[in-house]
Amino acid sequence: MTATASTPTTAKPVATGRSLLATAWMRIRRSRIAMASLAVVVGMVLFAILAPVLVAIEGQDPNTTNTTPEVLDNFYTPGLPLPQYMYPSAEHWLGVEPGLGRDLFARLAYGARVSLVIALLATLVSVVLGTILGAAAGYFGGKVDMVISRIMDLFLAFPHLLLVLSIAPILQSRLAGTALGSGSFVPIASLVIVLGFFGWAYLARVVRGQVLTIRQQEFIDAAQSYGTSHRSMIFKQVIPNVTGVVLVYATMMIPTNITAEAALSFLGVGVKDPTPSWGQMLNAAQAGNWYLSDPWFLAVPSIALIITVLAFNLLGDALRDALDPKSSR
């Protein structure tokens, strides 16, 4: 169409005998920003995994309420923590919540688990769907391509947030009726399904584009000439060649999903109290206008969210620069 339309890029042969991941790692190690973001990402994941340990060391737990007048003010602003409890202290590392007096550090740590699990699993669902469908569309072409492409168009034209908003409560009520419907499983599972199922289309389009150029290359003819099955062609020949792109998009999808979880829980259709998540904590900060009288309560989940999303975004940028032959900076 135009000069800007994607001209098929022939992937440059990467340095001899080095795997894709090794190349990426080599380039990332050279960038200070990329290394710092990687450290933050690893740190956050560890923080989430070790939440029970850390909270045990602190000596608190995320669900114990404490509304006694020694902790929460009952007089001027009912429910507001007294200054020594509002801010970090040796007893409560990040202070306590207004209203219920629960420990903020414990909620942040357990919330990190919920937020990250949702974001990572949703990304996994999208990546699996997007890669397989995109590869199938590009590889088979013809009718298969047409059907999958039309479905992609449909998903891309759908007002996502609105649809997710109406599906999440439906899914939650359906799941709640099953044997799995206990504890925090239902909201987590429904967010994973909803976010995962609506995030694949963009990746699929990118993968399809890549596969269209891969299909032209000789090794595909070679594999075909000794009668490789379609299945093994897609999984053994085609998909390994799009790993780089998929990795870049997956890294960028994680922060999007972290933000989406926060958004949905903030709107009250995602994770709900008493299960903590960063979005639920934002929701709690807005509910009853607590953020106006206790800004720290808003700051805790906000800072965690921003740091994590920023680190994933920067890491994604670095990965793209390292793996995408088109971006040359």
Next chain:
Amino acid sequence: MIGFLFRRLGAMLILLLVVSFITFTLFQFGPADPAAASCGQECTPERVEQARIALGLDKPFFVQYLAFLSGLVGPRMLGAPGAEQVCAWPCLGKSFQTNENVTDMIANALPYTVSLTVGAVVLWTVVGVGMGLFAALRKGKLADRLIVGAASFGVSLPIPVTGLVLLLVFVGTLGWLPFTTNAIRSPFGEAGFFGWTTNYLLAWIALAVLFSAQYVRITRNNMIETFSEDFMRTARAKGLSRGTIVFKHGVRAGITPIVTMLGLDLGAMLGGAVLTEQIFSVPGLGFTAVRAATSGDLPVTMAITMLAAFFIILFNVIVDVSYAFIDPRVRVN
């Protein structure tokens, strides 16, 4: 050109039908019983049945769906048998919750969403494209690195965080601006342009922070690419003024992807900025949709989802058509 338009509009209609069908189907699996909800608490089973008939929910799925579609073509009758009322075209049904006419609800909510969209789009286009262009012209210098760094930070700011922090600082602490009110729908009302601006300013900024950052990135990358092309060197060699080179040659050639993104974002915004409207209590489409979706109000959710999809698809077509005007290299076929 005309043929192209007709084909695109045809595809648009089909897509809208699919969207409406999917939304309609989803609600058949819905959690809440709309009849019981509209009947209110402590309602006898007979009354619930009556409500079900009045809402038309006793009929088979396809009959309900076709009845809904008929309202898009012409007027349709609504209500219990014997007490039907005409619902004028375009009829989107009545809210299960408030019994209000959905078309009226949308007509009420739309001005708020448009107010929010117009200001935010102007703000983020000016700031985002301007800073992106500036960064591209100063590529590699300190200003460029600062802008790129700010943009990386900006895209990582979730709207609830930005929105609440803005409210906390400018409304709660400093008191420079009032909380958003429902009273101001447009700049032409009693409050005037100034009242309208102050009412929506924080919401615009909350959206603009996120979107400007994205526009900075796309503008900068595109402009750097364009500036390195041969015709730009030719323009410089001809001795044209810097302004002419940058704006008449550079921006005009590199603006296509930015227009695409602007069109798509505009379409998405008009369907309701759900989060921003919720945070700032702007009773627009997004705000209405959240309430409807969480209370199982099918007609309202359907209508807003379809309207949002309509805007998204419409702006897709507008973007495609506008290419031909912006970029003479493109020929619509």
